[in-house]
Structure formats: C-alpha cells, structure tokens
Amino acid sequence: MEKVEATINVPSSSLKKRKKVPQSVSYPVVTLAIILFVWELCGRFNLIDPFMFSWPSKIFVEAQDFFATGEVFKHLAVSGMEVGFGFAMALIGIPIGLMMGYWKKLELAFDPFVTALYTTPMIALTPLFVLWFGLETLSKVMMVFALSIFPILINTMAGVKMTEVSLIKAARSYGASERQMFKEVIFPSAIPFIITGIRLAIGRALIAVVVAEMLAGNIGIGYAIRHASELFQTAEYLAYVVVLMVLSVLLTELLKMFEKKLAPWRDR
Template identity: 70%
Template sequence: MSTQSAGTVSKSKIGHSVPKGYLSPALTYPVITICTILLVWEVIGNLGFIDPFLFSWPSKIMKSMWQFTLNGVVFRHLMISMIEVGVGFIIALIGIPIGLALGYWRKLDYAFDPIIIALYTTPIVALTPLFILWFGLGTLSKIMMVFTMSIFPILINTMAGVKTTEASLLKAARSYGANELQIFREVIFPSSLSYIITGIRLGIGRAMIAMVVAEMLASTQGIGYAIRHASELFKTGEYLGYVAVLMVLSVLLNQLLKLLERKISPWRQ
C-alpha cells in the first residue's frame, strides 16, 4: 500500500498535476500580485501621500472609468481606435508570407536584411507628421502608422522561425519527394508557428502605441485623443482610466493569442 502511495506521489510530482478543487498557480499568482499592488497603492493614496493633481489612485480611477462608461464616451472612442488598429494590423499580417520567403531563400535575405533592419530600428513615431502629410488627418494616416510599426516584429520573428527549422526535417521531407509548397506547408510553417505567434503578440503592442501616438498628435476622436484631452484638462483620474482601458484590452488580446497558440500548436506546450 505504501509502495502504491509512493508511486502515486512520484507520478504527481513528475507530471506537476494540480489536485482537483485548487486553482492553477498561473492564475492565482498574478491575481494575488495585482491585488496587493492595488491595495498598497490605494492605501498610499487615501493617506494623502499622492497629489491628485499630479497622479491618482485605484478608487478615483475606477470612478472616472465608471463615469465615461455610463455616458458611452469610451465606446465611441474605442470603436474608432479598434477600426484603425484592426485594419492596419490585418494588413501587417502580410509580413508572415514575406518573412517565410526571406527566411527560406538566403539570397533574398542578403538583399533585403539591411533595409528591414534599418526600417525596424528607425523611430517610426518621429515620422508621424510625415504620415499625416501624406495620408491626411483622417483614419487612413492612423491605419498606415499601425501597419508600419506592427509589420516588422511579425516579419522578423517569422524569418527567425524559418531559420531555426531543423535541417534534418527538411532533408527528410525532400527524401520523401516533397515539393517546395509541401515543405512550406508541412515542415517550415508548423516549425515557425510559435515564432509567428510571438511576432504577432509583439506587433499588437506596437500597433497600440502607433494608434495612441497618431491620435494624440492629430485626431478629434479615439482613445489617444481622449487621453490627450483629459491630460490637457488635468483630469488625472480620467486620463489614467483611459490608459487602464488600453492596458486591459492589450492583455485580453495577448491572452487570446496564447489560447490560439495552444490550440493550433499543442506540441509546443
């Protein structure tokens, strides 16, 4: 009986199984950390150590968020911002096939790698006035900013994924008579999938930055404009409330991508 118990314990340790009725540490640890930070922050604010003119604390931020949620202002701004991010990011996904091609054919990589690195390291945010001059003050300039800032993480990570594909897999596929299209579909793309997802996750962060900066500089609607408008009126709680909306949205999008990665590439877990 003791031997059986020992075997059960050993198996449990090796498999890192979680007993039924217990929450996963991946969920409980972040919740505990965030709640602790918010509690300390709230206490410091209520004790008067924070100047509300310069900063704010959770209860005041939540009050501002509740107000602009009730009057529907946040949804109008979000709709505009999400259209700009969504369209620009969908166009930026063209970086996946381009990255697959550049990663696979070395001559293309040699030809375009310096250009890609130069554009990637260029502070695109500094070119925002130029985008507005080219594409106007409307939605198109924001879409192009999102596209330009988000395509390079996708493209570069896809290239890295292709280059890390094991040569033995490619040799095995060719030995079985696979053509180039089959090699891409059955070997290179599955092997690069985690890199592609990582590039998409990084691209989302840069897309959000591009959208906010463009709207702050030249827009009368959108979350970026709302942040600028609230800061100009020194409404610190409202300003941080809109920032919190962006943070929550970014976290949700990244969690959805994690779920997608687990679904389409379970062998990577």
C-alpha cells in the same frame, strides 16, 4: 490475541482531487491585489498629489462614468477599426518572413533594409504620415501597419531558420515539393515564432494608434487621453490608460488560446 481491524469510512467526495487555480492565474492576481492595495493606501493617506497622479478608487469612479455614458465605446470603436485594418495589413509580414527565411539570396538582398526600417523611430515620423495620408483614418492605419509589420516579419524569419535541418532533409528525400515543404515542415515549425511576433506587434499597434490620435485626431482613445491630460483630469486620463492595458492583456490571452489550438504540441 485476536487482531481488531478498524475501518474508517472516508466519504468518496473527499477522495476526489480538488481543482486548483492555475499558478499562471493566481500569482498575477495576488501580485496585482498587493500593488492596488498599497497604491490605494498611498492615495488615502495623502501621499499622492491628486493633481499629479491618482489612485485605484478614483480611477474606478472615472471609468464607471465614461462607461455609463458610453463615451469610451465611441473612442474604442474608432481606435479598434484603425488597429484592425493596420494590423490585418501587417500580417503580410508572415509570407514575406517565410520567403526571406527560406531563400538566402532574398534575405541578403532585403535584410539590411528591414533592419534599418525596424530600428527607425517610426513614432518620430508621425507628422510625416499625417502629411502624406491626411488627418483622417488612413494616417492612423498606416502608422499601425508601419510599427506592426517588422516584429511579425523578423520573428517569422527566425522561426524558419530554427527549423530542424533533419526535417527539411527528410522531406526532400521523400520528394516534397516547395509548397509541401512550406505547408508541412517550415510553417508548423515557425508557428511559435510567428505568434511571438504577433504578440509583440499588438503592443506596437496600440502605441502607434494612441500616438497618432494624440497628435492628429479628434476621436479615439489617443484623443481622449490627450483631452483629459490637457484639462488636468488625471483620474480620467489614467482610466483610459487602464482600458488600453486591459485590452492589450485580453488580446494577448486570446492569442495564447489561439496558439494552443494551432500548435497544441507547444502547450507545456
């Protein structure tokens, strides 16, 4: 009996691998959708007192209103400038952390003071910053600087200490100078720690500017939050908070993209 061979024509397009949505995107989206759905249901079935709290649809309506009037952009511009200047100043923590992590005597001399300042509740010193630097922009910038510098500095120090000893010995055996040591060995090794420090500092910077504007400001996101809370406009209050949350997530994601460009070997 002759064997009959059947051939099945499969479209070449079906053989192509379908691009799947990364789990890093799909998982948070699904989780957020479930949270918003349950939260909205609680609001619709009067399980939430609108005077005390709000729900997604009402918050979205309020956000539409202040985006349409452009009010939020005015506040964001001021807060963004204050965060930008303060955060740029805080990046001085990178070279300081590199030096303190590399030279032991420098660490011994200044580490107790760094630890003391890092553990100090800087938010409680906001009135003092206002007294020193006034009610204008400078006091907010200095608050951002004071809260942002220490996560960057401490994580940079940790990154230097985590550098493999074999790499340092190899560089020294080839006659590398101190400058070459920092540029070719220590700094690349510390990059992931520096990025982590910057990510932590972003959150602290936003906290600093909001608290400073709430206590001593007549413009900015912190002032807008305080103003809405004083008028018991809960939905508007939460809408501004959501804007800050979205901004923080966007900045963090941009930082992750920057890390992938700067240290592609860390992309796992």
